[in-house]
Amino acid sequence: MCKKCWLTVVLLLVVVVGMSYSFIYQGKTIESSDGRKAVVLNEAEKDLLLSEMRGFLTSVQQITTAVTAEDMKKIADSSRAMGTAAAAAVPATLMAKLPLEFKQLGLDTHKQFDMITLDAEELGDPQHSLKQLGHLMQNCLACHASYRVQLEQTK
Ligand code: HEC
Numbered sequence: 001m002c003k004k005c006w007l008t009v010v011l012l013l014v015v016v017v018g019m020s021y022s023f024i025y026q027g028k029t030i031e032s033s034d035g036r037k038a039v040v041l042n043e044a045e046k047d048l049l050l051s052e053m054r055g056f057l058t059s060v061q062q063i064t065t066a067v068t069a070e071d072m073k074k075i076a077d078s079s080r081a082m083g084t085a086a087a088a089a090v091p092a093t094l095m096a097k098l099p100l101e102f103k104q105l106g107l108d109t110h111k112q113f114d115m116i117t118l119d120a121e122e123l124g125d126p127q128h129s130l131k132q133l134g135h136l137m138q139n140c141l142a143c144h145a146s147y148r149v150q151l152e153q154t155k
Contacts, residue, residue, distance in 0.1 A: 039148070050149070052086070083111075
């Protein structure tokens with residue numbers, strides 16, 4: 001192949017790799033005043049993310065109450081509501097704006113809710129569920145310590 005063609009191929013590859021990197025790895029974040037990374041979202045995406053968060057909090061509240069009542073069915077149902085099935089509703093456009101670490105933490109949180117559901121049904125041990133919930137909540141802390149949301153500038 002001619003020299004110029006090679007050069008074009010290499011340049012295109014650099015562009016593709018660069019774009020994939022920013023798309024998959026970095027997402028769309030900026031530094032913010034409190035030292036956390038701000039994920040830049042439009043209003044609808046922010047609303048969706050925060051409503052998912054309130055869903056997380058609801059499940060956490062319901063599970064802890066169900067643990068004290070030793071109600072295994074309620075534990076399983078409350079954690080199922082925030083399992084990986086719930087994550088499937090997130091649109092690809094929002095996914096693209098989230099950095100890789102953020103997505104991994106989010107997905108791992110949904111997976112851990114699934115584990116709580118499975119174990120609640122199979123083991124029937126409320127103390128085990130509570131222990132799992134305490135472990136899962138380390139993800140809430142880790143993500144909140146590193147990330148916040150910022151609204152996109154609209155003209
Ligand atoms: C992958 C990252 C991530 C994980 C995991 C995560 N959160 Fe959040 N959460 C956020 C971000 C980002 C915000 C917005 C914070 C801000 O802008 O200051 C938020 C906000 C919230 C809010 C405020 C909602 C509102 O309406 O303002 C609640 C409540 C919340 N999270 C609960 C939880 C709970 C409970 C868990 C764990 C079960 C959790 N979050 C796990 C990223 C995460």
